Amino acid sequence: MKITRILFVCTGNICRSPTAEGVMRALLKDAGLGAQVEVDSAGTHGYHVGDAPDPRTQEAALRRGYDLSGLRARKVSPADFARFDHVLAMDDGHLHLLRRMCPHEHRGKLSMFLDRDVPDPYYGGADGFEQVLDLAEEGARAWIARLALPERATGVAC
Numbered sequence: 114m115k116i117t118r119i120l121f122v123c124t125g126n127i128c129r130s131p132t133a134e135g136v137m138r139a140l141l142k143d144a145g146l147g148a149q150v151e152v153d154s155a156g157t158h159g160y161h162v163g164d165a166p167d168p169r170t171q172e173a174a175l176r177r178g179y180d181l182s183g184l185r186a187r188k189v190s191p192a193d194f195a196r197f198d199h200v201l202a203m204d205d206g207h208l209h210l211l212r213r214m215c216p217h218e219h220r221g222k223l224s225m226f227l228d229r230d231v232p233d234p235y236y237g238g239a240d241g242f243e244q245v246l247d248l249a250e251e252g253a254r255a256w257i258a259r260l261a262l263p264e265r266a267t268g269v270a271c
Contacts, residue, residue, distance in 0.1 A: 117260055118151045120193055121226060122211060123203040126156030126186035129231050129245055130203055131166040135179040136249040144257050157210045159188040167235065173242035194219040204230035227252045
């Protein structure tokens with residue numbers, strides 16, 4: 114069985130990308146795809162390497178049943194572009210930076226997580242963290258559906 118690897122990327126890896134990682138991990142488990150898809154997250158910058166997600170991120174996620182406490186921030190590394198099948202940017206600025214960092218042969222792996230930016234909640238209020246969760250759930254469901262299509266089309270169980 115081939116494992117699909119997905120990397121979520123935001124700026125410091127303490128708000129948006131760990132939220133997407135945690136939500137995706139939980140929804141994959143619920144969909145029975147947890148063993149087939151590996152997820153991780155990273156930042157375009159190393160501001161918070163080794164830190165847990167922002168406390169506001171963790172609190173909002175926990176209210177919805179997502180435990181992000183075990184996650185730690187890291188910076189995107191050159192090896193990530195070879196290792197992951199999909200490198201998903203949280204906003205257009207991240208996608209631009211990733212394109213500059215990514216070796217040419219792996220550029221096809223880069224895309225947006227959603228068809229629009231996931232706004233950074235860091236400098237705003239609690240509602241921003243709730244919005245990120247809403248968007249993470251929407252995006253994760255869409256990616257799970259996309260990843261499950263080949264199995265459904267061939268009749269192979271997920």
